Amino acid sequence: LLGSPVAHSVSPEMHNEACDQLGLDYTYLAFDVPEDKMPEAVQGLRTMGARGWNITMPGKNIMCKLADKVSPASEISGACNTIVNDNGVLTAYTTDGVGFMRAVAENGVDIIGKKMTLLGAGGAATAIEIQAALDGVKEISIFNIHDKFWENADNFFSRAEEIVAKLNERTECKVTLHDYDDPEILRASIAESAILVNGTSVGMAPNVDRTIITDTSMFHKDLFVFDVIYNPQETRLLREAKEAG
Numbered sequence: 001l002l003g004s005p006v007a008h009s010v011s012p013e014m015h016n017e018a019c020d021q022l023g024l025d026y027t028y029l030a031f032d033v034p035e036d037k038m039p040e041a042v043q044g045l046r047t048m049g050a051r052g053w054n055i056t057m058p059g060k061n062i063m064c065k066l067a068d069k070v071s072p073a074s075e076i077s078g079a080c081n082t083i084v085n086d087n088g089v090l091t092a093y094t095t096d097g098v099g100f101m102r103a104v105a106e107n108g109v110d111i112i113g114k115k116m117t118l119l120g121a122g123g124a125a126t127a128i129e130i131q132a133a134l135d136g137v138k139e140i141s142i143f144n145i146h147d148k149f150w151e152n153a154d155n156f157f158s159r160a161e162e163i164v165a166k167l168n169e170r171t172e173c174k175v176t177l178h179d180y181d182d183p184e185i186l187r188a189s190i191a192e193s194a195i196l197v198n199g200t201s202v203g204m205a206p207n208v209d210r211t212i213i214t215d216t217s218m219f220h221k222d223l224f225v226f227d228v229i230y231n232p233q234e235t236r237l238l239r240e241a242k243e244a245g
Helices: 011-022 035-048 060-066 072-077 096-106 123-135 153-170 183-192 236-243
Strands: 052-054 082-086 089-093 115-119 139-144 174-179 195-198 224-227
Touching: 035 060, 035 082, 060 089, 072 089, 072 123, 072 153, 096 123, 096 224, 115 123, 115 183, 123 139, 123 153, 139 153, 139 183, 153 174, 174 183, 224 236
Parallel strands: 115 139, 115 195, 139 174, 195 224
Antiparallel strands: 052 082, 082 089
């Protein structure tokens, strides 16, 4: 794992346990590498024949430029979190969206050819929308706050608009981006959707009493609700969706 800071990361613990259980002869280590040192670190790993590595902030964008090949999802987003080294040829991947699509399928839910309502347009949400569009989800409505008073608001929203434009151009999926300012547009979107995804940090510990969907009448019985937050395991959003059937 390359990034800075990485001392807090549980990735080595998680991946080394997985490798042990799968009988794979690998060791997973974390290295604190600032963005300006990323090219040197990558050259060292390439030279030593490291099989692959993960990248966390702040190196996800520069890593795409250092790779020899880039997956379609990473090319659209301009960021990656995984490098596979095949005899010196480095391929960049984004695994968050793949993991999301697999998690949905493993829960017995088919969203291919259907509509998704996605809350948020940050890193996790972007990875999800890109993979969903590439995999054949028919329509995605994205809702994000366009807060004019936030310092980087315009940059953030315009970047989200760029991704949406790329997806509409390169995939069969119809993708739209909306401001949160009109709850009725959100309600109409959820009513047409097979899945509602929270791709924001709203509801994450310690703010476990928060949720974006404050009006639970927006839920319907055929709706599958997914939250990217894993602390707590059951967010208020998931609890109230379950209570709504």
